[in-house]
Amino acid sequence: xxxxxxxxxxxxxxxxxxxxxxxxxxxxxxxxxxxxxxxxxxxxxxxxxxxxxxxxxxxxxxxxxxxxxxxxxxxxxxxxxxxxxxxxxxxxxxxxxxxxxxxxxxxxxxxxxxxxxxxxxxxxxxxxxxxxxxxxxxxxxxxxxxxxxxxxxxxxxxxxxxxxxxxxxxxxxxxxxxxxxxxxxxxxxxxxxxxxxxxxxxxxxxxxxxxxxxxxxxxxxxxxxxxxxxxxxxxxxxxxxxxxxxxxxxxxxxxxxxxxxxxxxxxxxxxxxxxxxxxxxxxxxxxxxxxxxxxxxxxxxxxxxxxxxxxxxxxxxxxxxxxxxxxxxxxxxxxxxxxxxxxxxxxxxxxxxxxxxxxxxxxxxxxxxxxxxxxxxxxxxxxxxxxxxxxxxxxxxxxxxxxxxxxxxxxxxxxxxxxxxxxxxxxxxxxxxxxxxxxxxxxxxxxx
Numbered sequence: 393x394x395x396x397x398x399x400x401x402x403x404x405x406x407x408x409x410x411x412x413x414x415x416x417x418x419x420x421x422x423x424x425x426x427x428x429x430x431x432x433x434x435x436x437x438x439x440x441x442x443x444x445x446x447x448x449x450x451x452x453x454x455x456x457x458x459x460x461x462x463x464x465x466x467x468x469x470x471x472x473x474x475x476x477x478x479x480x481x482x483x484x485x486x487x488x489x490x491x492x493x494x495x496x497x498x499x500x501x502x503x504x505x506x507x508x509x510x511x512x513x514x515x516x517x518x519x520x521x522x523x524x525x526x527x528x529x530x531x532x533x534x535x536x537x538x539x540x541x542x543x544x545x546x547x548x549x550x551x552x553x554x555x556x557x558x559x560x561x562x563x564x565x566x567x568x569x570x571x572x573x574x575x576x577x578x579x580x581x582x583x584x585x586x587x588x589x590x591x592x593x594x595x596x597x598x599x600x601x602x603x604x605x606x607x608x609x610x611x612x613x614x615x616x617x618x619x620x621x622x623x624x625x626x627x628x629x630x631x632x633x634x635x636x637x638x639x640x641x642x643x644x645x646x647x648x649x650x651x652x653x654x655x656x657x658x659x660x661x662x663x664x665x666x667x668x669x670x671x672x673x674x675x676x677x678x679x680x681x682x683x684x685x686x687x688x689x690x691x692x693x694x695x696x697x698x699x700x701x702x703x704x705x706x707x708x709x710x711x712x713x714x715x716x717x718x719x720x721x722x723x724x725x726x727x728x729x730x731x732x733x734x735x736x737x738x739x740x741x742x743x744x745x746x747x748x749x750x751x752x753x754x755x756x757x758x759x760x761x762x763x764x765x766x767x768x769x770x771x772x773x774x775x776x777x778x779x780x781x782x783x784x785x786x787x788x789x790x791x792x793x794x795x796x797x798x799x800x801x802x803x804x805x806x807x808x809x810x811x812x813x814x815x816x817x818x819x820x821x822x823x824x825x826x827x828x829x830x831x832x833x834x835x836x837x838x839x840x
Contacts, residue, residue: 397758399451403429405493405766406454409773412492413456413485420481423472426457458485479792486784493770494713500763501709507756508699514599515553516698521597525641528596533569533582535597540572552599557715559584561722563593605639609659609685616684621670623685627659640687647672648681716764720771778810 406429417424423442428434430448437446448454460473474482519541524531541549544558544567558567563586571578584593607629612619629637632646633655647655654671672681700708776786783806791797 401762401765402451404762405496405769406430406451408492408496408766409489409769410454410456412488412490416485416488417456417458417474420477420485421472422474422477422485423459423470424456425459426455428457429454431455479788483785483788486781486788489781490770490773493766493773494717497713497716497763497766497770498710500759500766501713502702502705503709504756504760504763505698505700505705505708505712506702507754507759508697509756509760510695510697510754512599512603513694513696514603515556516551516696519549519552519555522599523597523602525596525601529583529585529594530596533580533595535569535571535580535582535595536573538573539578541569542572542577543570544568556598559595559598560592561719565593601639601641605641605687607637607640607643608687611686613684613686616682617670617673618683618685621657621668621683622666623657623659623668623670623683624661627661627666629657629659630665631658632656644680644682647683651681713763713767716767717771720768724771724775778806780810783807783810 410427410429414424414427425442426444426446428437428446428448430451431453432449434444434446434448437444439445458474459470460475470476474485477485521530521535521537521539521541523537524535541555543549544555546568547558549555549558562584564584566581566583569580569582571580582595584595586593609618609623609625609627609629612623612625629643631637632643633650635646637643637646650672652672652674654669657668657670659666659668670683672683674680675682773780774782774785776782787798787803797803
């Protein structure tokens with residue numbers, strides 16, 4: 393089923409993207425020779441008029457083949473060729489691919505809110521602090537249990553959803569909180585920390601830290617210290633380094649504090665308690681000492697399915713799409729400025745896995761994931777990088793400034809280099825996916 397959901401997800405996204413190119417090409421009077429889902433050899437299809445609609449062998453992409461798109465085409469001077477159209481007309485053809493992906497998200501998001509998604513109930517509750525983590529940014533800033541968060545950076549917050557949306561996007565930043573305490577308004581400057589487990593900002597008052605976050609092991613990474621020590625999926629960790637553990641975040645903090653030192657861990661396995669010694673290893677990716685366990689954190693306290701009417705769904709859906717586009721841009725900025733590693737990204741294997749998991753939870757979650765993926769495809773394709781739509785738009789911009797296009801050689805070399813970089817990047821992400829899902833590296837090491 394994972395492969396089926398992957399093909400459905402990718403197929404829809406690619407179809408919508410290429411449909412944007414196709415529609416504008418037809419409107420501009422450009423001859424479209426082929427509309428393909430996938431690359432490589434043609435598997436099947438049908439020719440209608442002058443266009444061959446086909447499905448090709450490799451599903452990781454697609455294309456619209458237009459007459460004269462390649463400068464070496466013999467019919468490049470044909471008035472219906474891509475190259476003979478105005479810069480504006482060609483720019484529209486290129487731009488409408490990414491635009492259609494964003495439009496798809498704007499269509500899907502309201503449907504998600506009309507169907508309703510299961511959400512933790514606390515997200516819609518007033519942001520009253522239920523507890524504060526010891527030595528957390530919130531405690532250092534003077535926030536206390538019972539405080540009501542009124543605003544962040546002069547923006548009013550009415551729910552925990554408002555608070556968390558601001559905090560998670562602000563790691564490393566100092567935010568000004570205004571809180572209500574004993575009938576008075578108090579201002580506090582909070583330096584937002586970064587939690588590797590969620591790869592985002594945190595301050596230590598988030599409800600998820602205290603609700604439904606028992607330290608039960610759902611997954612053990614192949615070849616990890618935990619696997620070598622005998623920790624198993626399903627184990628409930630009771631104590632670590634002789635300290636009681638009640639949630640995963642405390643556990644992570646204890647392990648990191650232990651560093652390069654073997655620590656005792658006690659787990660509840662069935663009806664018995666098992667004592668285990670584990671030697672943490674350092675993770676260069678998260679810059680923390682870890683033992684290689686994770687929790688899916690399925691429990692987040694009471695949940696509720698919230699459904700909205702048509703108008704409210706349009707508003708909520710539009711806001712959510714814009715918020716996710718901003719999140720994508722922020723991640724891109726942090727990647728380009730080396731604040732994030734490419735290892736936080738997911739390739740085709742992770743996309744397949746996550747799409748299947750989203751579908752298993754329900755239609756709304758599957759559509760939400762598809763919409764988010766479509767937004768990412770839209771934003772990434774607009775990057776001014778050769779072989780991407782943004783690269784083609786950049787070439788058209790340069791042509792407009794110069795009054796003539798770049799030479800065929802320059803465009804060819806740029807495209808070849810860009811293609812090589814893109815393929816290398818995709819290969820690295822795919823290898824990272826393989827390692828995270830199946831632990832191939834650890835398996836190979838055991839052979840030698």
